[in-house]
Amino acid sequence: MKFGDVALKDAENTILAHSMRLADGLLPKGRVLDKDDIAQLAVAGISSVVAARLEDGDLNENEAALTIAKALQNKNLVASGGNTGRANLRAETAGVALIDAETVHRLNAVDEAVTVSTLRPYDTVSKGHVAATVKIITFGVSGDTVRRCVAIAKENDPPVRVSPFGTPKIGFIQTLVPGLKKSLVSKASSATAARLSAMGLDIADERHCEHKEAAVAENLSALAAAGCDIVLVLGASAIVDRRDTVPAAVVAAGGEIDHLGLPVDPGNLLLFAKMGDTRVLGIPSSARSPRLHGFDWVLQRLVAGVDVTPEDLTRMGVGGMLKEMPGRPVSRDQEELDDLTDEVGPAIGGILLAAGQSRRMGSANKMLVDVDGVPMVVHAARAMLNSNVSPVIVV
Template sequence: MKFGPTPLDEAQGAILAHTLRLPGRVLKKGTVLDAEAIAALREAGKAEVIAARLESGDVPENEAAHRLGEALLGPLLARTRAATGRVNIQADAAGLLVVNETLVNRLNALDESVTLATLPNHTPVAAREMLATVKVIPFAVPGGVLQVAEAVARSGRALAIHPFRPLKVGLVLTKLPGLKESIMEGAVEATEARVTALAGQLLPPERCRHEEGAIAEALGRLRKAGAEMLLVAGASAVVDRRDAGPAGVVRAGGRIEHFGMPVDPGNLICLGRIGEVPALVLPGCARSPKLNGFDWVLQRLFAGLPVTGKDVAGMGVGGLLKEIDSRPLPREAAARQTVSGAAPRRPRQVAVLVLAAGRSRRMAPLNKLLVPDDKGVPMVARVVSNALESRARPVIVVTGYESQRVEEALAGRPVHFAHTEDYAEGLSASLKAGLGALPPETEGVLVCLGDMPLVTGAMLDRLIGAFDPEEGRAIVMPTFRGKQGNPMLWSRAFLPEMMEITGDVGARHLAGKYAERVAEVEMANDAVLRDFDTTDALRMAPDFAGRV
């Protein structure tokens, strides 16, 4: 691949290295220059551009990323389409991610042009969560390098999802005189939260004396009730293999396989088994929702992975989880960490604007926003309900034309209203009224159109998940099969320019102006392309047939 200043006479078919803003047009980084683009560059007074020119045998970045993504696929793995030399690998089911670190390191050591970044090994993940990203660094990869990379990727399973199994879990709570009932209830709540987060079911807990015989009998009752995993939460911490909890497991016909682990908190866990049923005596920290060594063991067992003494001994690196003054771990964040296995990033403060002020001229005399579906729900109410199902807050509805009727259609829903008297001026008036109502702490805003009822809350959450202004993803745009849609998510940094827009237009033109800050999120269906401006269009929409 040749790279550098390229005269326009030699630039046709070359790949533009940097975004260029021309009068009335933006040429984005990565654009393959055709005759029309070169003519525009000449008209703008350009004599040369910084560009990459592929040579024989070179594979373009998107094709290379696509091929390597295909080579990495396996059961319960999916990939996104290639864009800007990147393909993301996603989970098709909730489970535990197991990373073949040796294979990943081999792949990354091949050549600087090809990289694979993954989540940490043994990370719990949700369905559709991103596990890894393939990034081709230059605009093209030598064909020979790519062939070797594909062979390495197919030589083993770099990434594997072990789905969580819906296990029935039995819990024994032991009692000592003077032990507060609230402590026992806290242990039940924390355990149930962990179990349900991993798709399991906690059977009604057994309470008994903190004695070997009583524990053994309680374990026996839980086995008869169908428990596929047994837990003992002792009133007193385990200090020896022969203590009451472990001794109760042995007396119930089991064995102790390992005591202790190099994870803090979680040191005093005891791993055992009764027949083929795992039996664990829990450390005292398991009563808390904070991440501890018990979580790591529980996640692997739910994923069907063995947990041996050797496995536990290998958990020391990264096993210092203890909350200390210099590295605080708030309890609420720790509770979320129980499931994710990693300290979560602070959620972005994203609001939703639902633009519902227009006069619906193309569907007159009907107001399309108030047309009910087959369940009697007006279109604007469906749009707002979808927004409320997302994690964005607040949801602000901009009213104008027939504002009282719109507000009545949304009665009882936890939304805020912003009214514009200038709705006849077009979309920009609605946009400015909504932006003016945003709370000061808002970091981003989703601008939703009131006539797009097929866009779900889950779709909005996917856009929010991609939003990261610090990483250059300050404008997030949904796409379907390469076509750009709505709604769009905007960083607060663009609000001053959005407030200057006039006429019956939105802010989409700013995405062209700031093309390098746009992130596209591919959607599974065309809902982000479908608005309903006419009665004919509305008749074709799900649940609206026969209403117009």
């Protein structure tokens, strides 16, 4: 491809490099100039333009991008576009993105004019959303460059794939201790249901039991016998050792512990275990929040049928500090404060103003006016007490 300043008399069929505004309208960049365009430019007193001209064997940017994208498409990804030098690979089903990073690196090293960008490995992708993009930087590239990219894309397994979400049966156990607020139990149920709903699933069987080894083991066995593929266990107390209540219950039910701990924050106190064909995840109390969590990363892969090993868990540490990720609606510090508030009760007090002289009421004292047989100030005090604010201060 040739590029540079071209005399107007030689510019027909070249590709305009930069948009030009004329009296009759705009000539956009990337436009292939025809006779009428040349005439408009001449009337405007322009004698030359910066343009590109394809040579024999070159492909224009759109054809090149779409050709490479089609070489990358596979069962759950379809190539589309081919506009402004860009072609996309869109997911035909929701799932988890599987990326062969080394092959993508090789594609990007073929020629600086060819770029392939993808989601991060194991990112979730919705049906119809873009998992990868091929962008051609210049207005054209040689056919040889495109053929090299196609050969790399087809060399082994597709470097960009989507593993679709399956339909595993999910069981959910919450353990209870005296004093645990019902609102926390409800919050965990809602957050878990929302996580599963995003993958087209629901909780098949939810059970609550005492935070005791025997009780947890009994419910684990029942859910495994009922055909649950994955059982989530949210303990009323954190799992801090392999011999703690929840992991001990897994062993008592005939299961085994694969791994305890996850280098993702929040999500450090994750238990990864199994009972026969049933995968058991002991999830931290921080998973009561619907915000992004290390537990999400593990659960999404399992639901998508991706094999997860203890080694995979230990490799989640790079990028695993989720505290202040842009996707988190609030900072981790604020989230911890919110969690503490859930556990100890509201941190909002109330002040009842009862010191006025009620001058606008005339001779009557507004606070003592009878309303349904009760002084008005008593109605106000009861409403404040029922709101659960603490403390209540009367001034």
